[in-house]
Amino acid sequence: MKRAIYPGSFDPMTFGHIDMIERSSKIVDELVVGVLNNSAKNSLFSLDERVSMIKEMTSSIPNVTVASFDGLLVDYMKEIDATIIVRGLRAVTDFEYELQIAQTNHVENPDVETIFLTTNLKYSYLSSSVVREFASYGGDISKFVPEQFIERIYAKYNIIK
Template sequence: MNAIYPGSFDPVTYGHLDIIERAAKKVDNLIVAVLNNPSKKNTFSLEERIDLLKEVTKGFHNVTIDSFSGLLTDYAVEMNCTTMIRGLRAVSDFEYEMQMALVNKKVNDDVETMFMVSSSQYAYLSSSIVKEVAMFGGKISCFVPEVVELALKNKFEGGL
């Protein structure tokens, strides 16, 4: 089975990596698909997010990093993939993710969404929280790999 794990990954966190590692064990091939949404103000460019993901997933033999724009279901068809992986941290995530899964199913009945519950040590973690802590000079090594920590420090020291 091939699956897509979509997201903004701005930046990739240990929570994302937890889902990637666990999903990669359950599927033949996992495509980590970075959303290219020009209307969203990201901290890292699309290329930077892809590069960071490639660096932190280089040990996974069945994980590919790619990007997409537009409808996720269209991308899934393009990639000949009928399964999407979504991570859930809390009940608040479930409501949004359930809505998106139902919309995707309505748009393309062949595409299924599989939810993976975050490991408890990452249930509170989000890219937004990591960026906020980093922006104020807080310690983020427990949230992100070293390469991401350095990229964030460089980004915020450079004034975005």
């Protein structure tokens, strides 16, 4: 069985994330969306909120599960018996960083492989940081995130729309 993990902070989940999950779930037998619990980061949404939002968006994809983890990704992969990491690439600058991380993970555990999927062109500009920036100023985020998340995101900034 090919079990892969698509790791990230997903703060908040965007249409780009959803696209990556849908596409990668067709390549592997099981896809775990791994939500990183990074206590050093000041997240907009709590870990439980992020996990819940992803579960909400992926409930119709039978081979996708959502779980949180902390620590090293390669250690968590051993726990869940995953050998594939899925990462999305928006631009060349993403590749340089992601290649370094992929090579490091492979050195740490030679059984771990990283699959890079290029982002759908319509989401190539999109990141959670862009969503947070627009939302913090009350900008229109309807082209970035699912409709059911919009009010939740604005509420984090005390913005009522």
